[in-house]
Amino acid sequence: MTTDGPRTVRLTVAQALVRFLAAQRSERDGVRHKLFAGCFGIFGHGNVAGIGQALLEAELRTPGALPYYQARNEQGMVHASTAFARMRNRLTTLACTSSIGPGATNMVTGAALATINRLPVLLLPGDVFAIRPANPVLQELEDPRGYDVSVNDTFRPVSAFFDRVWRPEQLPSALLGAMRVLTDPAQTGAVTLAMPQDVQAEAHDWPVELLAERVWHVARPLPEPAALARAVEVIASARRPLIVAGGGVIYAEATGDLRAFAEATGIPVAETQAGKGSLPYDHPLALGAVGATGTTAANRIARQADVVIGIGTRYSDFTTASRTAFAHPGVRFVNVNVAVQDAVKHAGVGVVADARETLRVLTEALARWSVAAGYRELVGRLAAEWDETVQRAYTLGHTPMPAQSEVIGVVNEVSDPRDVIVCAAGSMPGDLHKLWRTRDPKGYHVEYGYSCMGYEIAGGLGVKMAAPDRGVFVMVGDGSYLMMAQELVTAVQESIEIIVVLVQNHGFASIGALSDTVGAGRFGTWYRYRNPHSRRLDGDILPVDLAANAASLGVKVLRARTIDEFRDALRQAKEHRGGPVLVHVETDPLVPAPSSESWWDVPVAEVSELESTRQARKSYEANKEHQRPFL
Structure with missing residues (x-):
């Protein structure tokens, strides 16, 4: 590093970016918070020499200013950051950096989730060369409509703010615009700053004011x-x-x-x-x-x-x-x-x-x-x-496998009032919404704006990072676990204590039930061998052992067959220290939670050869008559 006069400092674009992020603060009601508690990252040729080098330099120069966390999946690290921001009531978040190409586009789903839920997260994907010395470079999209298009343009519709920093001189305005949106409760969501890989490594003389501590006031607008x-x-x-x-x-x-x-x-x-x-x-x-x-x-x-x-x-x-x-x-x-x-x-x-x-x-x-x-x-x-209904659902005594409502009841019983339940997709969020007895305003963390399969474990990681003094219970079905469980490795690496309740019901139980209501007979929702005679997926249950998978990632695993064994396993998991625990339990997917006496509009085929579909269509049309325009 060299200086050019008293008012500038010479740094690469990436180094200036990292120092800027470390200096940002949010403030509400007179209380200040670090706006960025750290940066998740997976490095590749699109960011290793720029943001990767800058994060290393920052770790050596000012330890703790912007800690680096190693992720296993780019989508997962965005989910963890979003969950962190939700747990901190949108006053603190994390940044996420990826390489160009698939590393970047892996983050698009996470960006959509953050924006739909209006939760702040900063995404820093690598991008194509700004000066095009050797086009097309590895992983570059060659779009005949224009050479300024890259795969990162897919972030535009799912970001609350998007900019691409083609030149060092553009960085200050891009950063200030990004912070404005991240700290605006009405507009916040995923903020994407696409960073061309050559620009990241380019040096520039930066005004020292850009790198000084800056406080962003989070307003409380008064009613007119x-x-x-x-x-x-x-x-x-x-x-x-x-x-x-x-x-x-x-x-x-x-x-x-x-x-x-x-x-x-x-x-x-x-x-x-x-x-x-x-x-x-x-x-x-x-x-x-x-x-x-x-x-x-x-x-x-x-x-x-x-x-x-x-x-x-x-x-x-x-x-x-x-x-x-x-x-x-x-x-x-x-x-x-x-x-x-x-x-x-x-x-x-x-x-x-x-x-x-x-x-x-x-x-x-x-x-x-x-x-x-x-x-x-x-x-x-x-x-x-209704509370009596919940109690009955918690204590069904269903055998040989417990019902999902009984599993929820035991987790509610064993967890402490300030502990956090985390979930996102499948049948579990609906059951939790109606059955979970919430005792603390931050004790319930179900992502249902995007209902993204795979959010659960990564989200639980982010929740625990944001609230290390709270217990965290992640409830995930086998379908969602198979979508994304890699962040368990990060939890092992960082000794992050989360309890993952893996509910094995051998299929997509939520969509199976929905399939029944539209007359499709749970088609394509069971995890089964293909039957050599019918050529359909209606053979024997697949011999998938997800508990063994978790153990192979370094996670302590406990297995439970009955509801009493499950209760004992949860209590044992609460006593474990030093990293994540996974409790595996099989449930009967055909035992529904109590009815909500309500309806959800999912279209049913208007004509069909199947009697089940024809009957479902009649029910659908009857419910459609009760919809209101509220005009």
């Missing part, structure tokens, strides 16, 4: 008085109001304010997947999950609600039961959200503001208003009835 007045008027007119709490309640750290508002007004609270934990499961006004994977308590109240107050939710199809959940003919919506596009959904009264600040003002404005005592009593009765 006129919008607030309209919201208060609508809420005060309600006889059977319902709050739908989304992830925005938890990210805004507004769970205490939600509780105060609910208790003051008597308005019950239902929760989305991201909002689960907004109230403890046993609070008198907690109805639990709402929608297609909801509780009967929440969905019965939802059908009768004349005013729905959505706080920090984007009203996904699962939340609204494909727009059949809110059935009152005159239902109106009040939507509190930092994102304008969510605040105006369902023709609602939009309050574009922070959840915590809005709840405080609403509580004050409605201080003399409350629902009728009979409504509170109805809510309590329905919630109690």
Whole structure:
């Protein structure tokens, strides 16, 4: 390193990038956080001489400023970073660097997940040569429409911000633009800075101001008085109001304010997947999950609600039961959200503001208003009835293999109140949404915006890195485990203590059940040998041993056959120190969780030779009649 005068420092683009990231801070409510807690990376020819060299130099020069973590799969490291950011309420995240080509495009799925869930993560994929000395280089896409196109352009539709740094002079504006989006709760998501491999290694004289500590204020927008007045008027007119709490309640750290508002007004609270934990499961006004994977308590109240107050939710199809959940003919919506596009959904009264600040003002404005005592009593009765349903599902006594609901019950029993449950795809998220007894606002971590198979183990890794003082239970089915289990090696390498509950049901159980509902008879969802006679995949069960696979990666493995053995294994896993533990248990995939009395819109073939499909179509058309446009 050399200096050119007192106001510049000569570094490569990659070295300047790494120093800049190490110096960034976020701040909310007067509390500062490191914006980047580290950088995941897998090196190849597209980043090893640039960002790889810069990370090594930083580790030697200022240990701990931007720690490097070795990943095994590029998609997995993005999932881990996204889970980390979610656990830290979007105030801290991680960066991810990959080589050009397949290393970069492996991150695209992770980018989509982060952007859909509105969680900040910084992606730094290597890119083609800027000066084209030897085109086409290894792994370069030759697009006849233009030589400035690379595979990294696939990040554009799934990134909240995208830029390519063709010249060193472009780096400052790209970095400042990236930080603006990463720290904006309304716009955040995956931020991609594509880094041509020759530019990464190019030296430049950088203003010292670029590399100085910089604080990014995470705002809490206040509600506009006129919008607030309209919201208060609508809420005060309600006889059977319902709050739908989304992830925005938890990210805004507004769970205490939600509780105060609910208790003051008597308005019950239902929760989305991201909002689960907004109230403890046993609070008198907690109805639990709402929608297609909801509780009967929440969905019965939802059908009768004349005013729905959505706080920090984007009203996904699962939340609204494909727009059949809110059935009152005159239902109106009040939507509190930092994102304008969510605040105006369902023709609602939009309050574009922070959840915590809005709840405080609403509580004050409605201080003399409350629902009728009979409504509170109805809510309590329905919630109690559902809790009894959950208890029965937890204790079915199903043999010879336990039901999935029993496995969930044992994990809930053995885990501590502040422990975190992690899941993402298959039948498990729906069962967890309706059955898991959440006791802490950060105790439930189910990725359901993208519902990405393979997120679970990588996500659990990120959760534990973000909250090392909490126990972490990853629940994953065999289908999702086969998609991506490599990050177990990183957990072994870093001695990260997560407990992976591997539920083996020999197939894609979730889609199997869905296949039944559309009249397709679980076609293509079992893990079976091809039958030499029928030529279909309906032979014997495949002899796959995923527990042995985990053991081969260096993971401590425990096996359980019965529900009592499973409970003992979980308790043993909790006592293990020094790395991950995997508990393997087989379950019966044909034992469903209790019904949510709800619906999800998945089209059924309009004509078919199969009687099962024809009957499914009749049911589908009957449910379609209940969909509402909310205009």
